[in-house]
Amino acid sequence: MQRRMSDLAFQDYYPDDVSHCYGCGRLNEHGIQLKSRWDGEESVAYYTPKPYHTAVPGYVYGGMLASLIDCHGTGTAAAAGYRAEGRTMDSQPPLRYVTAALNVNYLRPTPLGDPLEVRGRVKEVKGRKVVVEAWIIAGGEVCVRGEVVAVQLPEAMRQS
Numbered sequence: 001m002q003r004r005m006s007d008l009a010f011q012d013y014y015p016d017d018v019s020h021c022y023g024c025g026r027l028n029e030h031g032i033q034l035k036s037r038w039d040g041e042e043s044v045a046y047y048t049p050k051p052y053h054t055a056v057p058g059y060v061y062g063g064m065l066a067s068l069i070d071c072h073g074t075g076t077a078a079a080a081g082y083r084a085e086g087r088t089m090d091s092q093p094p095l096r097y098v099t100a101a102l103n104v105n106y107l108r109p110t111p112l113g114d115p116l117e118v119r120g121r122v123k124e125v126k127g128r129k130v131v132v133e134a135w136i137i138a139g140g141e142v143c144v145r146g147e148v149v150a151v152q153l154p155e156a157m158r159q160s
């Protein structure tokens with residue numbers, strides 16, 4: 001059955017040539033393949049870390065959590081960029097955001113095994129830059145808070 005447009009996640013709109021990111025590339029079979037969507041004014045994604053994403057036994061590795069903040073933040077930034085221009089994510093030209101800065105604060109240990117809810121909120125859209133705050137919830141508690149500064153790839157770095 002054909003998927004409805006609203007079923008697509010932000011990352012599903014990334015062009016093939018930039019869909020190999022470890023965190024969010026739908027073409028990276030070894031990666032997380034994070035899927036982020038709007039949920040009202042916030043964005044949301046879900047991911048359950050694998051048993052080998054361990055820090056100390058029973059708890060999620062911080063680098064994995066940073067990756068979730070990173071790719072949910074850049075995905076939300078891309079969606080916000082299109083929204084600010086009043087166009088859909090399948091319109092041309094594609095907007096390609098990379099991480100300029102990533103800040104992650106680990107507020108409490110994140111239990112391994114629980115599904116994680118990753119949420120985001122757009123703080124600023126200014127020119128080529130979007131700032132997104134993001135947080136991770138496990139078992140009803142916020143375990144991680146972070147911020148992503150995403151910037152559109154400079155024209156000189158675009159290969160297509």
Ligand SMILES: CCCCCCCCCC(=O)SCCNC(=O)CCNC(=O)[C@H](O)C(C)(C)COP(=O)(O)OP(=O)(O)OC[C@H]1O[C@@H](n2cnc3c(N)ncnc32)[C@H](O)[C@@H]1OP(=O)(O)O
Pocket residue numbers: 014018019021024070071074096097098099100101126127128129149151152153154
């Ligand atoms: C590509 C398609 C997407 C698919 C994958 C998405 C997920 C990818 C997640 C990643 O892991 S990306 C890989 C890690 N990131 C990088 O390798 C990026 C390397 N850095 C760069 O390429 C450039 O530094 C960058 C494009 C981020 C910025 O260079 P620019 O020369 O375009 O920035 P510019 O100086 O014009 O600044 C634009 C705005 O961004 C702000 N900015 C730039 N770098 C910043 C920084 N590091 N921290 C905070 N703000 C920064 C800058 O202040 C300014 O804000 P204002 O307009 O408000 O003044």
